[in-house]
Amino acid sequence: MRHWETTYEKWRTYKNLNPDLKRELQLMHDDKTMLEDAFYTELTFGTGGLRGVLGPGTNRMNIYTVRKAVNGLANYIKAHIINVNERGVAVAYDSRYMSREFALETAKVLGAHSIKAYVFDELHPTPLLSFAVRHLGAAAGVMITASHNPPEYNGFKVYNEDGGQITPDEASNIISYIQKTEDELTVPYLESEALESQGFLTWIGEEVDQAYMKELQGISMLSTQELSKDKDLEIVFTPLHGTAHQLVLLGLKQLGFNHVNVVEEQAVADPDFSTVESPNPEEHQAFSMAIALGEQTDADILIGTDPDADRLGVAAKQPDGGYAVLTGNQLGALMLDYILSHSNSAALKNGRMLKTIVTSELGRKVAQHYGVPTIDTLTGFKYIGEKIRQFDETDETFIFGYEESYGYLISDFARDKDAVQAAVLASEMAYYWKRNGKTLFDALHLLFERHGYFQEDMLSLTFKGKEGSEKIASIMENIRKEPLTEIGGLQVHYVEDYLVSERKAITSGQTGRIELPQENVVKFVLENDSWVCLRPSGTEPKIKCYFGVCEESEDAGHERLNDLKAHMENVIT
Structure with missing residues (x-):
């Protein structure tokens, strides 16, 4: 039996599986491709958190993948942040399917760790969550959102005690704690009634809104006299x-x-x-x-x-x-x-x-x-x-x-x-x-x-599923093995590879260090103040190619952008 089939059987036979997820699994029973995609891997906790399609499976957004993520987050902040139990975690959610439910699941798992959750009493914007973390002095924040992804998506976004999105180092640490949770189906949590009665859930809203x-x-840059007009x-x-x-x-x-x-x-x-x-x-x-x-x-x-x-x-x-x-x-x-x-x-x-x-x-x-x-x-x-x-x-x-x-x-x-x-x-x-x-x-x-007439554009290509992930990885590998020396009729002056923090001149071969964190990004600096940058999305099954030009007119800029896009689309596909 293949690995994903073993995981699927564990979910299928789990006696306490959520009834809605159980029904969805039954409907998927004869679709091996769909089942494999749902169970062949775990939903990736990226540099900001989780984001994925709703549904049953370890590679989907559901109450069990959320619980596992919260359990890892709770263990991380208890080990690395002071006064966690008193400070608590701020939680907000948007208008997507299951957003409120995932916010409550977050509070339930935090409660099992004796960590208080401050949950907004109705849907709120992401920046209000960032503000609430700072305003309340919370140890961390969680935003349930998939931003502008399609309706079938939702996500779990983590914020640090400063109210910012977690950094790559913080994410790596949280991931290590998440991975210590072996079984997502049996993560401890408190029921809603116990959560409130024991004081681990506080609903917030108006007071935080007013402070914001x-x-x-x-x-405002307006004068005091103008403000009220x-x-x-x-x-x-x-x-x-x-x-x-x-x-x-x-x-x-x-x-x-x-x-x-x-x-x-x-x-x-x-x-x-x-x-x-x-x-x-x-x-x-x-x-x-x-x-x-x-x-x-x-x-x-x-x-x-x-x-x-x-x-x-x-x-x-x-x-x-x-x-x-x-x-x-x-x-x-x-x-x-x-x-x-x-x-x-x-x-x-x-x-x-x-x-x-x-x-x-x-x-x-x-x-x-x-x-x-x-x-x-x-x-x-x-x-x-x-x-x-x-x-x-x-x-x-x-x-x-x-x-x-x-x-x-x-x-x-x-x-x-x-x-x-x-x-x-x-x-x-x-x-x-x-x-x-x-x-x-x-x-x-x-x-x-x-x-100057600066213009920019972006080419975004989607490659879904396991094969899509492999395709994106192959594109980035090939672009590094055989760096481009000309794009859309313009010569490449420098290649910046942020994965190895190196900037290399094409003509001389001289290299310099890029003083930024490592990331899977390659940027080509071209003649005429133009540039092209290639990077996989951290939250979606996409590879993105960015373009920038500066020409003497808008028309010339559009023409240059089209040349660059056509060249890179041919390279990527």
């Missing part, structure tokens, strides 16, 4: 069936933005995300209903958050009256310019801007213009959060952090990307430019005229 809203008001700005907002509805509206209202039209069909917390193909503001189709409402109301700005409200998309009015969805790189550069242009020199003296290695170089140009250094991190906001934590021990000041995938952080009272903060600041920025007779689209082109 007070901090949120502080990110009614703002002449027409806004359309969609939470894309997720968690941001109430908090974004409250955040806008307390700054005087009262002319907000919500896409009501998408204000419903719907785990099927029934009005969109994908609940991802990176996908322009997610804005179709917001654009229609914007045209009806003659809106100045359209804003949309993903289901767990850590990503924000914005559409700006164009000269013809239509709307253009800004890229994450463009919106980040605009917000950075707005913040820096409204900050005094004393505040910027030790300021630092943070971005990832696949984020546009336009941000660096903007920061340089105001005398602010830029620090690059690896891809993933956890690295930005980790860098902010280091600033707590230096004389450096966090000014702004962003990544190309629509993640932004304006103020570090949260330590993860925060779409609530970003929604409020983007609206304020649109108001500023409107008062100056311009749209955000106009403001973007002012940046291009000053710094």
Whole structure:
């Protein structure tokens, strides 16, 4: 009997198996391919936590895989964090299937370890979980979310005591504790009644929300006199069936933005995300209903958050009256310019801007213009959060952090990307430019005229299942064995391999060390300030290829991007 069959039999014959999961297993009985995929491995605990398809099996998200992860987390924090039992763990959840159930399962297992759980009493955004960890002084945090993945997914995301996503070192330690749990089916837990009666479960909500809203008001660059004034700005907002509805509206209202039209069909917390193909503001189709409402109301700005409200998309009015969805790189550069242009020199003296290695170089140009250094991190906001934590021990000041995938952080009272903060600041920025007779689209082109026409794109290919994982590994292995020397007609100057922390010049062969943590990423630095970066996703069965160019015009940039994409698509497939 093969290994996966042994594991399947253990689940199938377990007398106390959850009835819903048992029924699903019975339906899968004759589908050997589906069974093998569900049991051939354990769901990978990546650098942030678990994420996977819902269903029975060790390679699926279910109460047993969650319990095992929580058991490992509990043992880890008891061994490495002080006063864990008194400080407890903050837990939040989004609008997905099984999110509330997984949040309660988290509390149940923590309770068996005599660790208190602070669980939000209703669905809440990811940045509120990050804030709650810091506000409550908790030992760790857990967010039940799969962000903008399809409806069949859910996830278990872990935060450290600083409120940031766990670092790779922390993740490795947690994984070692998870692996010590041999049987996911028999992890100890307390029933709900015992959990509350013994004081291991506290429901939280309004008090934490109010504390967050007070901090949120502080990110405004408006004068005290302007804060309370009614703002002449027409806004359309969609939470894309997720968690941001109430908090974004409250955040806008307390700054005087009262002319907000919500896409009501998408204000419903719907785990099927029934009005969109994908609940991802990176996908322009997610804005179709917001654009229609914007045209009806003659809106100045359209804003949309993903289901767990850590990503924000914005559409700006164009000269013809239509709307253009800004890229994450463009919106980040605009917000950075707005913040820096409204900050005094004393505040910027030790300021630092943070971005990832696949984020546009336009941000660096903007920061340089105001005398602010830029620090690059690896891809993933956890690295930005980790860098902010280091600033707590230096004389450096966090000014702004962003990544190309629509993640932004304006103020570090949260330590993860925060779409609530970003929604409020983007609206304020649109108001500023409107008062100056311009749209955000106009403001973007002012940046291009000053710094160059930077453009970026990304190619994402999905390879599902066991064969897909092997395909992705093969692609990365081959790209390292035979590094490209030319891409899309441009010569490669350097190859940066972050797995071995080495930067190698193609012509001379000289090497240098990359002072960043090791990660499975290869970046090609090309002539003409262009670059290509290849990396497997840490949370999805995808391999992603990022592109950046800077040309003399938009048209030239589009043409260059198309050449680079066509070349790399041929290489990958």
